[in-house]
Amino acid sequence: MKENNLLDRIFNFSVDTLKFLRTLPLNDELKVIKYQLIKSSTSVGANYEESQGASSKADFNNKIRIVLREARESNYWLRIISALDYKSDKLQTLLQESKELKNIFGAILLKGNKEG
Known part of the structure; x- marks a missing residue:
């Protein structure tokens, strides 16, 4: 149930983003940021879905490493939007x-690195 909860949570994060x-608004600076954020936020879920079918513990850890990298990138782009003063409750x-x-x-x- 915990994993399904996380799958739902990641899916909702992508859709909400x-x-x-x-x-x-549509402008040149946000065009690039939106594109990058769309890629990273949806990649979190896509790569986590892939991790669920990993062929080994090493494969799982590698996919989770990618998920973490994409989550970090998503956070970065959201922080940029906030710093540009596009603040809202949804952004927070x-x-x-x-x-x-x-x-x-x-x-x-x-945890995976400690076990492996």
């Missing part, structure tokens, strides 16, 4: 969720 990006929620996801995947990776 996409919906949030629709609310931002996404920032908090991205921090929590980074912590979760960091802990999973740490």
Whole structure:
């Protein structure tokens, strides 16, 4: 149940990020940021889904390492949007969720490295 919960949580993070990006204005600076954030936030879920079918512990850890990297990148782009003064409650929620996801995947990776 815990894993399904995490799968749902990651899926919702991706969808919520996409919906949030629709609310931002169209300009040159945000065009690049939106593109990068779309790629990283959806990659978190796609790579975590892949990790669930990993062929070995090493493969699983490698995929989780990618997930963590993408979660960190998503957090970075969200922080950039915030620093550019596009502040909202939704942005704050996404920032908090991205921090929590980074912590979760960091802990999973740490645990996997200790076991392996």
